[in-house]
Amino acid sequence: MPMTDTHAKTPAKKANTKTSSPLSSKVGPSPESRFGSLLVFMGCMVLVAALSGLSIEPGGRIFVEGEIAAQDVTAPRDMLIEDQESTRARREMVSQSQPPIFDLAQMPFAQMARRIVSLLDIIASATPETTPQIQTLVAEELNIRIPTGIWSEWSRQSFHNLLMVQILPWLEEAYERGVLADRRFASDITSGMIVRDLSTENEQLHLSPADFPDLDGLMRTLDLHLRTSLNLPVNVRRAVEELLTPLLRPNLTPNQEATQARMASAVQSVDPVFYQIKKGEMIVRKGERVTAEQQQKMQAVFAGRDGGYDWDRFSGVLLLSLIFSLAIFQVTGKRRQRLTTRDALLLASVMFTVAAMAKLVAMYRFPLSRELLTMTPDIFVYSLPVAGAAGVLALFFPLLVCIFSGALMAFLCTQMLQAGFDLFLFYLIGAVGCALLLRGAQTRTDILRSSLPLLGLFLGTWAALNLLDFQGFSWFMAGSLFSATGAILSILLLLAFSPVVEYLFGYTSRFKLLEMMSLDQPLLQSLMVNAPGTYHHCLIVANMAEAGAKAIGANPLLAKVAALYHDIGKIKNPHYFIENQFGCENRHDKLAPSMSALILISHVKKGVELATEHKLGSEITDLIQQHHGSRLIVYFYQKAQKICEGKGLECVREDDFRYPGPKPQSKEAGIILLADAIEASSRTLVDPTPSRVRNHIQNLVRAVFNEGQLDDSDLSLKDLSILSETFQRILTGIFHQRIDYPKVGAHAASPPPRPEAARGIPHRFAPAR
Numbered sequence: 209m210p211m212t213d214t215h216a217k218t219p220a221k222k223a224n225t226k227t228s229s230p231l232s233s234k235v236g237p238s239p240e241s242r243f244g245s246l247l248v249f250m251g252c253m254v255l256v257a258a259l260s261g262l263s264i265e266p267g268g269r270i271f272v273e274g275e276i277a278a279q280d281v282t283a284p285r286d287m288l289i290e291d292q293e294s295t296r297a298r299r300e301m302v303s304q305s306q307p308p309i310f311d312l313a314q315m316p317f318a319q320m321a322r323r324i325v326s327l328l329d330i331i332a333s334a335t336p337e338t339t340p341q342i343q344t345l346v347a348e349e350l351n352i353r354i355p356t357g358i359w360s361e362w363s364r365q366s367f368h369n370l371l372m373v374q375i376l377p378w379l380e381e382a383y384e385r386g387v388l389a390d391r392r393f394a395s396d397i398t399s400g401m402i403v404r405d406l407s408t409e410n411e412q413l414h415l416s417p418a419d420f421p422d423l424d425g426l427m428r429t430l431d432l433h434l435r436t437s438l439n440l441p442v443n444v445r446r447a448v449e450e451l452l453t454p455l456l457r458p459n460l461t462p463n464q465e466a467t468q469a470r471m472a473s474a475v476q477s478v479d480p481v482f483y484q485i486k487k488g489e490m491i492v493r494k495g496e497r498v499t500a501e502q503q504q505k506m507q508a509v510f511a512g513r514d515g516g517y518d519w520d521r522f523s524g525v526l527l528l529s530l531i532f533s534l535a536i537f538q539v540t541g542k543r544r545q546r547l548t549t550r551d552a553l554l555l556a557s558v559m560f561t562v563a564a565m566a567k568l569v570a571m572y573r574f575p576l577s578r579e580l581l582t583m584t585p586d587i588f589v590y591s592l593p594v595a596g597a598a599g600v601l602a603l604f605f606p607l608l609v610c611i612f613s614g615a616l617m618a619f620l621c622t623q624m625l626q627a628g629f630d631l632f633l634f635y636l637i638g639a640v641g642c643a644l645l646l647r648g649a650q651t652r653t654d655i656l657r658s659s660l661p662l663l664g665l666f667l668g669t670w671a672a673l674n675l676l677d678f679q680g681f682s683w684f685m686a687g688s689l690f691s692a693t694g695a696i697l698s699i700l701l702l703l704a705f706s707p708v709v710e711y712l713f714g715y716t717s718r719f720k721l722l723e724m725m726s727l728d729q730p731l732l733q734s735l736m737v738n739a740p741g742t743y744h745h746c747l748i749v750a751n752m753a754e755a756g757a758k759a760i761g762a763n764p765l766l767a768k769v770a771a772l773y774h775d776i777g778k779i780k781n782p783h784y785f786i787e788n789q790f791g792c793e794n795r796h797d798k799l800a801p802s803m804s805a806l807i808l809i810s811h812v813k814k815g816v817e818l819a820t821e822h823k824l825g826s827e828i829t830d831l832i833q834q835h836h837g838s839r840l841i842v843y844f845y846q847k848a849q850k851i852c853e854g855k856g857l858e859c860v861r862e863d864d865f866r867y868p869g870p871k872p873q874s875k876e877a878g879i880i881l882l883a884d885a886i887e888a889s890s891r892t893l894v895d896p897t898p899s900r901v902r903n904h905i906q907n908l909v910r911a912v913f914n915e916g917q918l919d920d921s922d923l924s925l926k927d928l929s930i931l932s933e934t935f936q937r938i939l940t941g942i943f944h945q946r947i948d949y950p951k952v953g954a955h956a957a958s959p960p961p962r963p964e965a966a967r968g969i970p971h972r973f974a975p976a977r
Contacts, residue, residue, distance in 0.1 A: 209403065213417060214346065214862060221248055226726050231553070234251075234887055234919075241702035244539075244549055245547055245549040245551065245552035245649050246533065246534075246537050246552065248549060248552040248553060248555050248556060248805075249533050249536075249537070249547075249552040249555055250530055250533050251556075252556030252557075252559060252560055253526065253530060253532075253556075253559070254526060254531035255560060256525070256559060256563045256620055257522050257523075257525040257526035257529055258558055258839075259563060259564065259624070260518075260522060260525045260563075260620070260623045260624055261517050261518040261525075261608070262517070262567070262571075263516075263517060270502065270503070270506045270507060270857060271492065271498045271506065272498065272503055273500045273502075273503045274497065274498065275494070275497070275498050276497055276498075277492045277493065277494055277495065277496050277497075277498055278492065278494065279494050280492070280493055280494050281490075281491045281492045281509075281651065282490055282511055283485045283486065283487055283489045283491060283532075284488055286484070286485070286487045286507060287408065287484070287485050288482040288483070288484055289481055289482060289483060289484075289485060289504070289507070289508040289509075290480045290481065290484055290503055290563040291480075291481040291482065292504070293394075295480045295481045297409065298687075299393050299479060299733055299934070301476045301477050302474050302475055302478050303471050303474070303475050304399070305399045306395075306399065306467075306470060306474050307399045307400040307401050307402045307413060308401055308402070308467045309401075309402045309404055309411075309461045309463045309466045309467045309470060310386070310401055310402065310403050310404065310460050310461060310462050310463065311404055311406055311460070311462075311466075312386050312403050312404065312406060312459060312460050313406050313407075313459050313461075314407060314459065314566050315459070316378065316383070316457040316458065317380060317383035317459060318459060319457070319834065320379075320381075320455050320456065321376055323369060323455055324376065324451070325372075326451075327346060327350075328347060328362075328368050328371065328372075330342060330345065331346060331362050332361055332363075332365075332368065334363065334628065335873060338941060339359075339742035340735075343359055346362075350451070350454040350455070351454060352454055352498040356451050356856050357443065358446070358447050359420075359494065361443060362381075362447060367444070367447060369446070370438075370444070371438075371451075373417070374438060375430070375434075375448060375452075378430070378433060379430070379452075382421070382426060382429070383459050386403060386460035386641075387422065387423065387426055387456075387458050387459055387624065388417070388420050388421065388422040388423075388457060388458055389422060389423060389458035390422050390423070390424075390462070390927065391417060391418075391420075391421075391422040391521075391813050392422075392739065393462075394417035397417050397419070398417040399413055401412055401413075401414050401415070401417055402414075402470075403420075403460065403515060404466075414962065420460055422458070423456050423458060425454065427449065427452070427453060427456070430448070430449075430452070431445055431449065435449060439497050442681065448534065451491075453702050455556055466936035471896060475548075475782065479490045484921070485505065490510065491505045491506060492506070493512055494815070498856060500677055501630070508645060511683060511729075512969055517943070519624065521738040525620070525623050527834045527928055528619065529616065529620070529969040532612060532615065532616040532619070533616075533653055535612050536555070536609055536612045536613060536616070537694055539606075539608040539612055542937050545863045547609070550713055550714070551604075551605070553713065554601075554604070554709065555601070555605075555613060558600060558601060558613075559613070559616065559620065560618060561597070562592075562594055562597045562617050562620070562621060562791075563617075563620040563621060563624055565592065566589070566592060566620070566621040567624040568622035569588065569589060569592065569625065570624055570625045570626065575744055576841055580878075587683070587686055587687050587690055588690060589621075589625050589627065589631060590631070590634060590670065590687055590690040590691050590694055591690040591691070591693040591694040591697060592621065592635075592694060593694055593697040593700075593701045594614075594617055594618060594621055594638060594639055594694075594698075595614075595635075595638035595639050595641065595642040595662065595666075595694070595695070595698040595700065596642065596698030596700070596702045596705075597617060597643040597698075597701070598610055598613065598614040598617065598643050598698075598702030599643065599646050599655075599698060599701075600639075600641035600701070600702055600705055600706055600709060601613050601614075601643070602643040602646045602708070602716075603646065603706055603709075603717045603719075604644065604717060605716045607643060607644070607647055607749040610639075610640075610643035611640050611643060613639075613874065614635075614636060614639025614640050614642075614643060615636055615639070615640075617635065617639060618632050618633075618635035618639055619632060621635055622635065630673045630676070630677075633669075633673065634669055634670065634673060634691075635951040637665065637669045638662075638665065638666055638669065638694070638695075638698070641661075641662060641665040642658075642662055642698060645658040645661055645662055646658060646702070647691055650718050650722065651718075651722060651818065652703060652719055655699060655703060656699070656703075657697070658699075659695065659699045661690055662695045662698065662699065663695040663696070665695075666691040666692065666694060666695040666706060666842075666863065667692060667695075669690055669691070669882050670688060670691040671688075673686075674687060674737055681850075681876050682703060701976075703972045707719075707720065708717060710825075714823070714825060714826060716824070716825030716826070716827045716828060717827065718765055719755065720825065721766060721769045722765070723804075724769050724772075724773070724824065724828070725768070725769055725772065729820065729930055731773060731779075731818060731822055731824075733773065734776075734779050735775075735776055735778075735779055738779050738782050739775075739778050739779055739782035739785070739787075739788045740781075741782075741785070741787030741788040741789075742775050742778045742785060742787055742788055742789070744777065745746065745787050745888065746771060746772050746773070746774065746775055747772070748770075748887050748938075748942065749771045749774065749880065749883045749884050749887050750768045750772045750796060751768075751938060752771075752773035752883035752886070752887060752934070752935055752938050752939075753767040753768055753770070753876070753879050753880050753883045753933075754767055754768035754771075755934050755937075755938055756879045756882075756883060756930075756931045756935065757875070757876060757879055757933045759930045759931065759933075759934045760875065760879075760923075760927040760930050762874075762875040762876050763875075763876055766827060766828075766831075766876050767879050767880060768826065770827070770828050770831035770832065770835075770876060771880050771883065771884075772881055773814065773815070773819065773824060773828055773832060774815070774820050774831065774832050774835040774884060775811065775835075775884075776815045776816075776819065776832070777811035777812055777813065777814035777815030777816070777818065778811045779808070779818070780809075780810075780811070780814050781807060781811075783795060784804075784807050784808075785811075786809075786946075787888075787891075796844075796976075800848075801844040801845070801847045801848035801851065801860075801865075802844075802848060802860070802864060802865075804844045805841045805844045805845070805848075805864065805865045808841055808844070809841070809867055809868065810921075811864075812832070812835070812867060813868070814831060814834060815832045815833075816829055816832055816915070819832050830873070830877070831876060831877050831880060833870070833964070834869070834870055834871065834872045834873060834881070835868075835872075835877065835879040835880045835881055835884055835906075836867035836869075836884075837869055837870070837871040837872055837879065837881055837917040838866050838868070838869035838871055838916075838917070839867055839881075839885075839912075840862065840865055840866050840917065840919060841865045841866070841867070841868065843863065843943065844865060845860070847864040848860045848865070870920075871916075871917050871919060872916075872918060872920065872921040872922070873920050873921065874921060874922065875921055875922050875923055875927070878917075878918050878920060878921030878922075878923045879923075879931065880909060881912065881917060881918075882908075882909060882912060882928055882931060882935070883935065885908055886904075886905055886908055886909075886935050887937070887939075890904060890905065890943075893943070896943035898936070898940045901936055901939050901940055901943060902932075902936045905935050905939070906932055906933050908933055909928055909931070913928065
């Protein structure tokens with residue numbers, strides 16, 4: 209086809225196109241309808257999220273220590289149970305190792321210094337007459353009996369100077385470090401001691417109480433200082449000892465209240481010791497005598513069950529489901545491929561069914577897997593046919609929609625089961641793999657053939673996940689068995705429910721398309737009997753459409769089946785169409801052009817009615833409605849114009865001679881329009897040589913393109929070039945030249961050739977005699 213830029217990828221559009229008739233139907237969901245479908249799907253996600261928040265933990269009873277368990281008790285979830293003995297031992301160790309707190313105060317020394325100064329002043333004020341009274345007063349103050357000779361030492365000024373200049377500064381330095389009352393009370397302290405200075409609030413850890421003297425040790429150290437450093441005689445040292453011993457007070461005292469508070473805080477900061485029990489782990493078996501440890505486990509298990517609604521899970525599942533919903537509805541960018549309300553209902557039904565199935569398994573904990581190889585219920589969930597649900601969607605939706613829907617189903621089932629990422633990954637791989645395997649399935653036999661690859665995918669995924677956390681050979685074999693069961697159930701689910709979905713939602717699957725190709729279909733039988741010429745025309749158009757669809761990557765099965773049924777509307781009035789007249793009188797000769805055009809136009813509407821009546825599906829019905837687009841019936845339009853011009857009347861309205869449309873909205877519809885027009889017009893070729901067939905096809909395709917009939921079909925210029933070559937190859941094969949067979953003999957003379965055979969036209973297209 210001599211078109212410029214035949215390899216262009218842009219759709220074949222023309223700027224000045226004619227609008228279709230007002231009777232054209234609106235193709236593709238409107239914004240309001242699309243918004244409504246999204247609301248329907250999101251409403252279902254709200255229900256599923258609400259279902260996820262329900263408690264799934266099974267009921268049970270606690271058997272006390274010494275009691276015989278009447279049933280098996282297993283952990284309903286992964287749990288951490290506190291080891292109270294270990295926790296108590298650890299906290300006791302922390303409590304014992306907590307250093308006691310001692311308060312260091314400088315007030316005792318200050319009070320002692322004031323009393324010493326006061327006593328020295330009293331002693332210095334004594335006279336010979338008042339000495340007995342003052343001596344008695346000092347003895348009462350010190351609560352001692354003053355030995356003979358000590359008073360004379362106390363009365364000397366040198367003694368006073370010694371105390372004030374030498375002894376009190378030394379004591380002040382000793383008290384700044386701290387003085388205990390009695391070191392025996394601190395001898396059992398092995399963890400050190402915290403000294404808190406009350407004046408500065410600073411704390412300092414000392415590892416040994418030996419760092420601090422007690423009162424006796426202080427006096428011994430003082431005596432040593434007086435004897436060695438000051439070289440004082442014994443009578444002076446004794447006088448100092450007699451005066452200071454009653455006045456010394458400790459300034460480093462234990463603070464029991466602060467120590468207890470610090471100890472309690474340290475104990476509280478110690479984390480409890482936990483040990484883990486896995487979901488499904490056997491706590492006690494039926495018939496066993498319950499131990500204290502088993503009772504403790506049961507108490508922990510059932511004490512953790514509040515039975516309330518999990519609002520956090522509901523919120524999380526709802527938010528992520530809504531995000532997935534937006535992705536599913538945005539993944540199909542083309543307007544006419546966007547999901548409708550019917551699509552949303554199907555997706556929502558599948559999602560809710562699969563999620564409810566997973567919730568049912570979670571709530572009732574099917575015991576089959578516990579009895580098999582003593583496995584826990586965890587492994588049973590690998591047999592859920594989530595992949596089969598994704599496969600059902602793959603029969604009716606694009607691949608990207610199926611992938612996102614499979615991911616959403618995997619997420620919902622995982623949340624219903626409260627399982628981990630490994631199960632989500634298993635469901636996701638299975639769903640995506642099933643959708644990919646069924647993408648090219650044309651028959652139900654193809655589905656059965658895909659069961660082996662799907663089984664291999666399930667087993668391979670299970671093996672990979674098991675290797676990440678290997679739990680033994682028996683667990684691996686049991687998981688393989690349940691994974692294989694899931695693959696088989698997915699295939700059975702797909703085979704069982706795909707016809708149900710087709711019937712309830714009005715979808716047309718590949719299997720239904722293949723069934724519609726059978727000659728036993730009532731419509732095809734009626735077309736074959738009542739309009740045999742149209743039937744043969746449909747057969748050729750179907751072959752052309754199938755070949756063209758394969759060549760450009762469209763859906764060949766849909767194109768072929770729709771082409772078989774595209775003219776079923778001619779069953780109502782077959783003799784008004786030239787291919788069914790077989791040389792008889794043309795009934796249009798007696799009709800006005802407008803009436804003839806109305807009869808021709810009506811076959812589209814009647815075809816849609818028959819397709820709806822026989823439940824051919826919306827895909828076939830739409831293609832029947834679009835197979836003429838909004839093209840003009842040129843012959844009767846020109847005939848009407850000539851009649852009007854001959855009578856001097858106004859020119860006829862062009863819209864009265866146009867098909868109602870709409871224009872082809874898909875590649876398949878555009879292919880059928882071209883194949884129908886080319887096959888019908890090719891019958892008028894006088895000598896259908898390959899070059900004439902090629903020129904005829906190119907001219908007609910160019911005319912259709914210039915009319916703007918292919919604007920909405922997504923057919924590119926490259927597609928039109930490929931279709932022209934494909935149609936030429938098929939029509940050239942139909943209109944092939946035949947050789948003249950030689951005569952066998954005089955007595956076996958061949959009958960004279962028919963005129964149409966001389967033109968190379970096959971007998972099946974020649975008018976009947």
